Every structure is written in C-alpha cells, then in structure tokens.
Amino acid sequence: MKGTVLYGPRDVRFEERETPKILKPTDAILRISATCVCGSDLWPYRGIQAIAEPTPMGHEYCGIVEETGSAVKTVRPGQFVIGSFFASDGSCPHCHAGYQSSCQHREFVGTAQAPFLRVPLADGTLVATPGIPPDDLVPSLLTLSDVMGTGWFAAVAADVKPGGTAVVVGDGAVGLLGVLSAKQMGAGRIIAMSRHQARQNLALEFGATEIVTERGDQGVARIRQLTDGVGADSVLECVGTQESMMQSIQSVRPGGSIGYVGVPHGVMLDGAQLFFAHARLHGGPAPVRRFLPQLIDLVWKREINPGKVFDLTLPLDQVAEGYRAMDERRAIKTLLQP
Amino acid sequence: MKGTVLYGPRDVRFEERETPKILKPTDAILRISATCVCGSDLWPYRGIQAIAEPTPMGHEYCGIVEETGSAVKTVRPGQFVIGSFFASDGSCPHCHAGYQSSCQHREFVGTAQAPFLRVPLADGTLVATPGIPPDDLVPSLLTLSDVMGTGWFAAVAADVKPGGTAVVVGDGAVGLLGVLSAKQMGAGRIIAMSRHQARQNLALEFGATEIVTERGDQGVARIRQLTDGVGADSVLECVGTQESMMQSIQSVRPGGSIGYVGVPHGVMLDGAQLFFAHARLHGGPAPVRRFLPQLIDLVWKREINPGKVFDLTLPLDQVAEGYRAMDERRAIKTLLQP
Numbered sequence: 021m022k023g024t025v026l027y028g029p030r031d032v033r034f035e036e037r038e039t040p041k042i043l044k045p046t047d048a049i050l051r052i053s054a055t056c057v058c059g060s061d062l063w064p065y066r067g068i069q070a071i072a073e074p075t076p077m078g079h080e081y082c083g084i085v086e087e088t089g090s091a092v093k094t095v096r097p098g099q100f101v102i103g104s105f106f107a108s109d110g111s112c113p114h115c116h117a118g119y120q121s122s123c124q125h126r127e128f129v130g131t132a133q134a135p136f137l138r139v140p141l142a143d144g145t146l147v148a149t150p151g152i153p154p155d156d157l158v159p160s161l162l163t164l165s166d167v168m169g170t171g172w173f174a175a176v177a178a179d180v181k182p183g184g185t186a187v188v189v190g191d192g193a194v195g196l197l198g199v200l201s202a203k204q205m206g207a208g209r210i211i212a213m214s215r216h217q218a219r220q221n222l223a224l225e226f227g228a229t230e231i232v233t234e235r236g237d238q239g240v241a242r243i244r245q246l247t248d249g250v251g252a253d254s255v256l257e258c259v260g261t262q263e264s265m266m267q268s269i270q271s272v273r274p275g276g277s278i279g280y281v282g283v284p285h286g287v288m289l290d291g292a293q294l295f296f297a298h299a300r301l302h303g304g305p306a307p308v309r310r311f312l313p314q315l316i317d318l319v320w321k322r323e324i325n326p327g328k329v330f331d332l333t334l335p336l337d338q339v340a341e342g343y344r345a346m347d348e349r350r351a352i353k354t355l356l357q358p
Numbered sequence: 359m360k361g362t363v364l365y366g367p368r369d370v371r372f373e374e375r376e377t378p379k380i381l382k383p384t385d386a387i388l389r390i391s392a393t394c395v396c397g398s399d400l401w402p403y404r405g406i407q408a409i410a411e412p413t414p415m416g417h418e419y420c421g422i423v424e425e426t427g428s429a430v431k432t433v434r435p436g437q438f439v440i441g442s443f444f445a446s447d448g449s450c451p452h453c454h455a456g457y458q459s460s461c462q463h464r465e466f467v468g469t470a471q472a473p474f475l476r477v478p479l480a481d482g483t484l485v486a487t488p489g490i491p492p493d494d495l496v497p498s499l500l501t502l503s504d505v506m507g508t509g510w511f512a513a514v515a516a517d518v519k520p521g522g523t524a525v526v527v528g529d530g531a532v533g534l535l536g537v538l539s540a541k542q543m544g545a546g547r548i549i550a551m552s553r554h555q556a557r558q559n560l561a562l563e564f565g566a567t568e569i570v571t572e573r574g575d576q577g578v579a580r581i582r583q584l585t586d587g588v589g590a591d592s593v594l595e596c597v598g599t600q601e602s603m604m605q606s607i608q609s610v611r612p613g614g615s616i617g618y619v620g621v622p623h624g625v626m627l628d629g630a631q632l633f634f635a636h637a638r639l640h641g642g643p644a645p646v647r648r649f650l651p652q653l654i655d656l657v658w659k660r661e662i663n664p665g666k667v668f669d670l671t672l673p674l675d676q677v678a679e680g681y682r683a684m685d686e687r688r689a690i691k692t693l694l695q696p
Contacts, residue, residue: 113611117613121636124587250451273451273457274457283630284629284630288626288627288628289627290622291618291627292623294622294627294641298459299640300638300639301639301640302639304634305633305634
C-alpha cells in the first residue's frame with residue numbers, strides 16, 4: 021500500500037510502505053474509512069519539533085475492522101470502529117480512572133494517514149458504532165478519534181458548568197470543538213478568541229455567544245471587561261504556546277479552571293504567578309477513549325455535528341496539499357479519503 | 359506599645375511603635391491573645407525575599423475586640439475573634455466564590471506580632487468564637503488564622519477523598535496540619551515526607567500512616583513503590599521550592615491533584631512536563647476565611663488539636679528568639695504571648 025511519510029520540514033510524501041499486519045494477538049487491522057491532518061502534525065511539519073528519520077504520519081482514524089488477533093474479543097471484522105491516538109489496555113489503574121491516554125501500556129497510533137492501520141490493544145482501544153454509518157456521518161465520527169475528544173476534554177478539564185462563562189483560546193479545530201463542547205455542557209456564555217472570519221462564523225454556529233479579536237494583553241483586558249473585572253469561570257486553552265497559556269492564566273477568575281490541551285511547546289509557567297492567580301490547571305493528552313461511547317451516541321443521534329470543522333476534503337494521495345492548506349491557514353482541517 | 363519589626367536578614371527587633379487606632383469605619387482594633395511566627399516570615403528573615411524598609415511583622419492572630427468602627431455590624435467589643443492574614447470584604451464575587459484571599463478589596467494584615475492590631479474590613483474578615491475560649495484552646499484557635507487553614511486548603515485543593523492516598527510534601531507546620539486535614543477528610547493512606555524525628559512523630563499523631571525519609575528523585579521513587587507504580591491520588595505541596603514542586607508533580611497519578619500552598623520562590627514549571635503528568639494543579643494563598651466557621655467548630659468541640667504544632671511558647675518581647683529557633687529548625691512553630 022501507499023502511506024504518508026514526513027521526511028523533513030514541509031516535505032510530506034505519499035509513498036510505498038509495507039501493508040500492516042497482525043503482530044500481536046491483541047492487534048486489529050483496520051481498513052481506513054477516513055483520516056485527517058491534525059494541528060499537532062504541523063509542529064514537525066514546520067520543523068518546530070524535530071524528527072530523527074522519515075516518519076509515517078497520522079493518528080486520527082475510523083474504519084472497518086479487517087482482521088483481528090486471536091485474543092481480541094470486543095470487536096470483530098466488518099464492524100465500523102473508532103479509536104484514540106493512544107492505544108490503551110483498558111484494564112490498568114490509569115484506564116480505570118479514565119486516563120487511558122496515560123495507560124501503563126499505551127502505544128501511540130501514528131501511521132493512520134494510510135489505507136490500512138494496525139491498532140494495538142484493540143479491545144481497550146476501539147469502540148464500534150451501532151452499525152455501519154451513512155457516509156455523511158463519517159466526518160463527525162472521525163473527529164471523535166482526537167480533535168472532538170480533545171475539545172471535549174478541554175471543556176471537562178476547564179470544569180465547564182451550566183450557566184458558567186467559558187473562554188476558548190485558540191480558533192483551530194480543537195478550539196472550535198471546545199466551543200461546541202462547552203455549549204453541550206450548558207455554558208451560559210462562550211467567548212471565542214479569533215480573528216479569522218470563517219472560524220468566527222463556525223464558532224458562532226457551534227454556540228459561541230461572543231467573539232474577541234484581540235490577543236495577548238489586549239485580549240486579557242477585553243475578557244476582564246466582558247466579565248466585569250471578575251474573569252472567566254472556565255478557560256479552554258487549545259494552542260500550546262507561552263502566549264496562549266499566559267492569556268489563559270490571566271483570563272480565569274480566582275478558583276476558576278483552565279483546561280489545557282494544546283501540546284505545550286516551550287511553555288514555562290511562573291509558579292508565583294500561577295499561585296496568585298488562584299487558578300486550577302488541568303490538561304494533558306486527552307483521554308479520548310473515555311468519551312467515545314458518549315460522543316458516538318451524540319453523533320449517531322445527530323445532536324452534534326463536529327465534522328463541520330473539515331473545510332477541505334482530499335483524496336489521500338493528495339495528503340501533501342492537505343498539510344500545505346492547513347499550514348497556510350487556508351483550511352481549518354483537512355479530511356483525507358483513501 | 360511595642361511591636362515586632364524586621365530590619366534586615368536575621369535582624370528582628372521588638373520596639374516602640376504607634377498603637378493602632380480606627381482609621382476607617384469598617385476597621386476593628388483587637389487586643390491580641392496570641393500570635394506566632396509563620397514559615398513564610400522566614401523568607402524575608404533569611405533575606406531570600408528582600409524588604410525595602412524596616413517592616414512590621416506578623417499575620418496570624420486571634421484576640422478580643424477592643425473597639426470597632428461605626429460601620430462594623432457583625433462583631434462587637436469583648437468578643438473573641440479570629441481572622442485571616444488577608445482582610446476581605448465578604449461581598450465581592452471572589453468572596454462569594456469562597457476565594458476571600460483574592461478579594462477585590464483585600465488588604466494584607468501584616469502587623470500582628472504586637473499587643474494590638476488594626477483589622478480592616480472587620481465584618482468580612484473576623485469570625486467570633488461561641489464564647490471566650492479556655493486558655494488551652496487558644497493555640498488551636500490561633501492556627502485557624504493561617505497555618506491550619508492553609509493545611510486544610512492544601513487538602514481541599516488536592517481533592518483528598520475518603521479512602522484515597524495522600525502524600526504530604528513538607529514537614530513544617532503547614533505540612534503537618536495538611537496531614538491532620540487529610541485525616542479529617544478521610545484519606546485512607548497518608549504518606550508524610552519527613553526526615554526529622556519530632557516532626558515524624560507529630561505527623562503520625564495527626565494521622566500519617568507512612569513516613570518517607572527520602573527526598574527528590576529517591577523520594578519520588580519511594581512514593582511510586584508505595585503506590586504500586588500508580589502514584590498518589592492527592593499531593594499536598596507545603597514548601598514552595600522547585601524541588602518540592604517537582605517532587606509533587608512526579609508523585610501524583612494521572613488525573614490526581616496537587617494542592618500547593620507553599621508560596622513559590624523561584625519555581626518555574628515546564629508546561630510539557632505538567633501536560634504529560636496529567637496532573638491537576640490548584641493552590642494559592644489559602645482562602646482561610648472560607649474555612650473559619652467549620653474549623654472553629656471542630657476546635658471548639660475538641661475534635662482536632664492543631665495547636666500541637668506549637669512546640670515553643672515565648673513572651674512576645676522574646677520574638678527574636680522565636681524567629682531564631684524556627685530558622686535553625688529547633689522549633690516547628692513559635693507561639694508568642696503579649
């Protein structure tokens with residue numbers, strides 16, 4: 021088969037790779053129905069995160085089970101399944117606590133921009149949908165593999181409550197789905213920080229009640245003004261830079277919560293500043309697996325449509341253009357069809 | 359009157375100062391029954407935190423109301439009262455949310471190592487006990503002004519739950535009272551980190567189930583071992599150094615909580631490390647006022663005896679020796695009697 025390999029900064033190739041096969045009895049092989057490019061793929065794509073060698077790419081996936089290892093019990097060939105970017109055993113203390121992305125036996129699933137994918141620890145990782153989905157549901161189901169689950173975790177970690185005020189820092193796909201998540205959790209006000217018209221429109225469609233276009237100190241001042249000097253109950257930090265984290269810490273009210281899901285790059289937090297902000301801070305790689313049953317149900321009933329974040333759909337062999345469009349912010353998120 | 363003034367590193371003087379008087383209608387004047395030296399007083403005492411000029415000291419206090427301003431309604435002369443080191447108005451959004459130490463009108467109460475004290479915002483700040491306490495209750499009531507309330511907040515912020523495992527980093531008075539607090543909240547295991555015999559004994563008396571004497575990486579390894587590689591549900595960080603914070607982050611389980619109440623001095627947190635630890639972090643200046651009614655009740659009924667942290671009692675005019683004994687770790691905490 022052909023799959024996606026990153027060779028270096030802005031050098032994505034679609035080239036011949038070995039077709040994956042069962043290596044362990046707990047593996048499953050999926051025939052990918054749809055995959056996509058993640059905002060976090062742009063870190064190595066832009067050369068900000070170095071790669072040591074040509075690296076297969078892709079960690080968001082859904083598809084049909086093609087084959088299972090002899091120990092796999094909960095999914096079977098022919099089922100449509102979704103899994104997280106971290107495979108998890110489902111049985112360790114961290115999985116039981118709902119932190120499957122810190123599973124003691126976790127394995128990164130990183131070769132999904134391809135027609136076939138090996139998923140380790142299939143029983144703990146994959147969740148089957150109630151049936152084979154109609155085509156129009158596939159994009160939304162695909163988002164549950166990472167980006168929607170990550171936006172949801174941001175809202176959970178930020179302790180979004182009915183009637184509360186939530187600020188969303190970051191207007192990438194995760195931030196936009198953080199807006200959708202905060203709306204689902206009943207936030208009374210959802211302030212999205214964005215300066216891009218198309219993203220603002222989607223934020224409003226997903227439930228944002230206000231848009232703030234300022235950034236940095238001016239953005240903080242605007243949030244303070246909008247909250248009568250109190251600060252927000254919840255801040256969803258969906259970027260991962262020093263600026264976005266500082267903006268979050270300065271926007272939250274004492275005792276309020278910051279859910280941060282943007283992988284931090286070069287972020288250093290001043291302990292004393294955090295202390296006197298009285299902020300609650302929680303985040304990390306989203307335990308997407310925890311949320312899959314609930315989110316599949318919401319998509320299946322058509323109560324949420326997170327697939328709207330895909331504003332570009334390409335055949336998989338044009339994956340390089342998919343990266344380019346996101347890098348240049350021409351696309352919010354690219355869906356790839358094998 | 360004479361009061362305590364810090365002139366520079368290790369230069370504490372007990373000298374003539376103006377007797378405080380009502381400056382605003384919301385003030386109260388207390389006749390101090392007992393005051394004490396705080397671990398945080400040692401930062402400027404040791405010269406680690408610079409002072410610009412000779413500085414009156416003391417922020418832990420209880421005593422009899424001597425006089426009230428014309429607007430004060432909830433306390434009256436003759437009552438025995440306790441207040442926090444931050445005066446708070448009791449009516450702003452932060453006070454309503456239980457974060458009185460971030461009150462929009464907060465004022466630091468910093469001249470308590472003296473026979474008389476002016477307390478601003480008396481209605482929002484002071485809580486009267488059910489009556490004049492017997493002498494033997496005064497030390498425990500005094501701790502509610504800061505050290506016990508701070509240990510309690512550490513346990514609250516660390517989300518201590520019945521049956522859970524709590525680790526307490528720091529064997530100063532706050533850490534020891536963190537142990538007592540975790541015990542009150544029903545923690546199943548309480549692991550105190552201490553290498554001092556007298557402090558270990560008090561920790562065990564307050565409810566610690568295990569003592570870890572190792573520090574740093576070895577301390578972390580020991581906690582990991584004691585928790586079967588999982589990490590602790592709750593960590594109470596009661597020091598405020600880089601080492602103690604790192605130890606806390608590395609000791610907590612994914613999804614577990616760190617309550618940090620040691621004022622951070624030079625602490626920088628690596629965003630990526632925190633992210634992958636999956637830790638919850640909450641702390642800050644303890645909103646002691648929130649806990650006063652509940653803690654007064656527990657002391658009054660003699661269900662807790664936090665006053666045991668005072669292992670040195672001196673007349674107020676020997677305050678300099680009180681600082682010295684704590685600086686040299688000859689005393690856990692010094693109570694001062696005017």
